[in-house]
Amino acid sequence: MKFAHLLLPVISFFELSKGQGTEASAHMKRMEQQRYSPRFNIVDSVPSNSPEFQLSDSLRMITGDTLFYLVLNVSDSSNNYTDSFNMRLDTSGVKLSWMYNKTCIEEASPHCLSYGFFNDSRPIQTESTFHFNNIDVQVGGDVVSLDKNDLSIGWGDTTISNFSMGFAQHNISKNFGSGVVALSSSLDSNTNLISQMFQEGYIDKEQFGLYLLTTTNRSPPDIQYTNSSSPWKSFYGGLIAYGSDAENVVYNITGSTDMFYVDINNHTTSKWLLDVTDINVSNGNHTMHAFDSKHLHIDTSVLNYFLPMEDAHLVHQLMFGENFMNNTSGDYAIPCNATGSLLFKLNDREFNFTADDLTYTRFYGFNEGYLGGNDLPSVPSGYCHSLLGGWSGDDFILGNGFLQHYYTIFDLKERRIGFGEINLSSFVLKDGSGPSHSSKSTGKPPSSASASSSSSSSSNSNATNSNGTKKNESGKINAGLLVPGVILGVMIAMA
Secondary structure, eight states: OOOEEEEOOOOOHHHHHTTOHHHHHHHHHHHHHHOSSOSOEEOSOOOTTOOEEEOOSSEEEEEESSSEEEEEEEEETTTTEEEEEEEEEEOSSOOOOEEEBTHHHHTTOHHHHHHOOBOOSSOOOOOEEEEEEETTEEEEEEEEETGGGTEEEEETTEEEOSOEEEEEEEESOOOSBTEEEEOOSOOOTTTOHHHHHHHTTSOSSSEEEEEEOOOSSSOOOEEEESOTTOTTGGGEEEEEEETTHHHHTHHHHHSSSEEEEEEOOOSSOOSOEEEEEEEEEEOSSOEEEEEEEEEEEEOTTOSSEEEEHHHHHHHHHHHHTTOOEEOTTSOEEEETTOOOEEEEEETTEEEEEETGGGBOSSOTTSOTTOOSSTTSOOOOTTEEEBSEEEESSSSEEEOHHHHTTEEEEEETTTTEEEEEEOOOSEEEEEOOOSSOOOEEOSSOOOSSOEEEOTTSOOTTTTOBOTTSOBOOTTSOEEOOOOOOOSSOOEEEEOO
């Protein structure tokens, strides 16, 4: 089974986090020059009514633009070893966080050399082995109990040692950074970082919120970043908030106190799985019913939208007629000026993705017209890559192309996901540390975000956004056009 997805360039974020030398600076400069469209503007000042976010242990910066990363420190108290690693955020359902170990050199994996790896000088006691083979994940290695090895992971004043994670020896995918932070819906505190933070008293609720900086056709936000010397400001990708702070920032990110919550499916899976109904397709003239219901999987480990192979083909047929091309890997090309939309409901709330939302304006990393895969080597001029692809599983997958339009709260204890449409045109971002943060606004910030039940309609469907556009009065939620930003990717077909 092959997959089209975005491959981040081979860069050692491990080295960038340490600010090493001219090579890192030169790479940052190249990435700035390669930016396809600005995702944000760093400015000297913002309007006085702009909200303020102070980074801390419970409100942290995310880096990236299509896939997203979080810096973790790994320490060995027995020999004063400490290092920092950029780890990819992953809600795919993988239960075990993992990072590259120095043994990946012996396995001849070039990727651990590129991104940085755990390189402690003493032997590490292992518990078992692990292996993942799902979508673009093919990785294996040893499972390690941190506390039994005097190891810990953390950031700022947060230190976690009662935790198990994997030390990878090899993998064949290249977009992990130095590893993966598994943010599954499982409540196993031994492997779930959020649950362990709650157990050790670092947060008061088992939940986290994600604000992923959009690369849509909306105006990019203005950011006044008080640490102008930070090497990370060009790679800013958003925020992750833990515990109650996930609720405390709702008003400043969405302009509303309401979050639309949907219960996750009660299956034994550790995925963030929702039940979606009434999947319809419009070709611009007629609306046609496609499917009654499907399981919908929220997954930060991919950018695209995915349907099972036959379903993805049916949707393209209904939406575009004969005006599309595809290969056997599940990749599609559609007219760049195509019309139509894909609609589905989470309970009574309708989500609407237009053809623009599902279209890349060009083919990244290849000559124009190359779709990927030898079975379809060329595409006529005027065709673009479709973000909706096919895969071998049964679920409907929504990746970061969807999440970049909504502030999202993943609530482990209540078994639900909350959505709030992002409405943030400017803000102040301050560096900080410690267990608490301040989130200030001249407006009236809520004491906590109110929850709209999954059976209620939006209470502010006629509200006007700060950019002057009105939210859809019918209650539909519309996604914006997705275009990759700072970290350009190339589409590849994975074997």
